[in-house]
Amino acid sequence: MLAVVDYVEGKGPPPPMLKLARRCERYRALPESGGVLEQEAGLLERMELAERVCATWQMWRTRQAGHEGEWAEAHPEEWQMVMAILELQNGRD
Numbered sequence: 073m074l075a076v077v078d079y080v081e082g083k084g085p086p087p088p089m090l091k092l093a094r095r096c097e098r099y100r101a102l103p104e105s106g107g108v109l110e111q112e113a114g115l116l117e118r119m120e121l122a123e124r125v126c127a128t129w130q131m132w133r134t135r136q137a138g139h140e141g142e143w144a145e146a147h148p149e150e151w152q153m154v155m156a157i158l159e160l161q162n163g164r165d
Contacts, residue, residue: 074160076125090126093119128153
């Protein structure tokens with residue numbers, strides 16, 4: 073999750089799971105041959121999480137300064153993710 077945040081902040085390259093998710097989206101294909109149920113267990117969920125973290129952190133970074141409470145009320149699910157990310161970042165420091 074933090075690697076995705078670092079990427080959004082311009083502090084590193086896109087992590088492999090985000091790159092894979094975007095390639096699959098671009099080519100409209102699954103990462104492995106076969107159908108959805110034939111993919112490696114958890115792979116699609118990890119790809120979706122990488123995309124959600126990226127989109128959420130981009131939203132958070134573009135919020136209007138001083139209006140964090142309003143943003144949190146308007147985006148409750150994203151706010152939960154932001155709080156988890158901030159907690160992880162604090163643990164990393």
